Amino acid sequence: MTFRPLHDRVLVRRVEAEEKTAGGIIIPDTAKEKPQEGEVISVGSGTKAEDGSVTPLDVKAGDRILFGKWSGTEVRLNGEDLLIMKESDILGIVG
């Protein structure tokens, strides 16, 4: 089963960030309300303007991204928990 996000939405697989600090200390849960890391699985055709013109998104499948902890809608596809969010919820691309 495939999934094609509509318009300016992207399908994202959450990637668990390192649970340790640079010095190897475990971060307790309450200190982790930070942006989340994810991998873009598929993207919509683009942002649709009122006049019907479509602008392609700037992220593409395979991009590693950061997004706010509460962004997106959880969705289960093929037994896997994924996220659907708008490109505007994405903070940036990790290179």
Added chain:
Amino acid sequence: MTFRPLHDRVLVRRVEAEEKTAGGIIIPDTAKEKPQEGEVISVGSGTKAEDGSVTPLDVKAGDRILFGKWSGTEVRLNGEDLLIMKESDILGIVG
């Protein structure tokens, strides 16, 4: 009795998602506040801009879609409970 959605609205038949996980475990109700699956029955003529121009929708009758649990307005047509929602409430198309 037929129904023609207006503008950027679509008529959707809710499809019950699999109640089991990939491993066959029954998901209790509280864990199911996830997007819903549906089938598009009919679509409006398109999004109408302020200048009167109309942009056709990207979904069409027969598409299997995901949408947020609380999207749309319930409507009973020909003895069947259906949903009317805007295309912008649709998260994407299941292929």
Added chain:
Amino acid sequence: MTFRPLHDRVLVRRVEAEEKTAGGIIIPDTAKEKPQEGEVISVGSGTKAEDGSVTPLDVKAGDRILFGKWSGTEVRLNGEDLLIMKESDILGIVG
């Protein structure tokens, strides 16, 4: 006494939906917070854009429509209770 709705408004006569389900069961009141059915009596000249241009409405007198239960403003004309609503409050047209 006639009434001409202004701009993108329409005058609607509420039509009582069937109080029974397909199987003939009476639906109790609390189960009926569903869209309402109505008949369009007259329509405004159209949606007026900021530049003054007017786009005619897509519904016309005689159309059978569905609209949200809480849409519109009740108005009494010639001793009859009618509704004035905007076209954007109309969910679609029943054929």
Added chain:
Amino acid sequence: MTFRPLHDRVLVRRVEAEEKTAGGIIIPDTAKEKPQEGEVISVGSGTKAEDGSVTPLDVKAGDRILFGKWSGTEVRLNGEDLLIMKESDILGIVG
């Protein structure tokens, strides 16, 4: 003393609607939270767009109108209580 409404505003004299139903029954006060009837006394020069262009209003002095009970600002002019409202608060014209 004359009064010229600014832009898309209109000056309205409230007209007391018939207090009786078609059958001649007096409607108690609580049942009257319905639109109000009024007569347009004067109108502004029109809606002013951001680029400075002006679109004349669709109502004119002498029109009998319906408007929402809570629309407009009460103003006393020449010892008479009148209302100033925007054209968009007017539901339609009674013919």
Added chain:
Amino acid sequence: MTFRPLHDRVLVRRVEAEEKTAGGIIIPDTAKEKPQEGEVISVGSGTKAEDGSVTPLDVKAGDRILFGKWSGTEVRLNGEDLLIMKESDILGIVG
């Protein structure tokens, strides 16, 4: 000391309205939450659109205006209490 309002703002001197009704009855304070009368002292250069173009205002110095009781910001200039408000807060011009 002079004051030049910025953009679509105007400087207004409040004019005390007649405290009596047409019949000469004193209106108690609670009945006076009505629009206020004022005189325009100076006006800004006009409404500035996003593209930088400026549209002159429709009111001018010397105009007698009505405005909502809570409109504007009180300012003391040369020992006199005045009001600065946007032209859109002005209901109309008293002739």
Added chain:
Amino acid sequence: MTFRPLHDRVLVRRVEAEEKTAGGIIIPDTAKEKPQEGEVISVGSGTKAEDGSVTPLDVKAGDRILFGKWSGTEVRLNGEDLLIMKESDILGIVG
């Protein structure tokens, strides 16, 4: 250390208004929730429209301005407490 405001922002030095009325009476603190006077120190390059075009501001360094008491963000630069605000927070220019 210099500071260049971004876009439509301006850097303002608060000027203490005269604490006395025209008649020489000291105004108690609670009566002073009035606009504040300030001097513009530097201005941004202008308002940036969605298409990237820039419209220069109407205020310039050296202008004496009035602004709402709660406008702007306090900032300490070179040991001095200043304010950064948007041009739209400025009520007008004192001549």
Added chain:
Amino acid sequence: MTFRPLHDRVLVRRVEAEEKTAGGIIIPDTAKEKPQEGEVISVGSGTKAEDGSVTPLDVKAGDRILFGKWSGTEVRLNGEDLLIMKESDILGIVG
């Protein structure tokens, strides 16, 4: 690991402001709810308009900026706590 902010976002390293006043007095914590100083590390490609056109940002890597205390989202990259914010959250550039 590099990070490329999306659209009109910038990546910022917080710079601790001097904890002392000009006179050398330590400012207690409650008096420090002032704008923060930071250094721009990298910037997005620019603001994207509805028609897809992109306007480059006015800040660039290396700029020293002031921003509101509560602006931006904290993010940990390569073991360092940084901030991602929109250019519109930046008050100005310290020269």
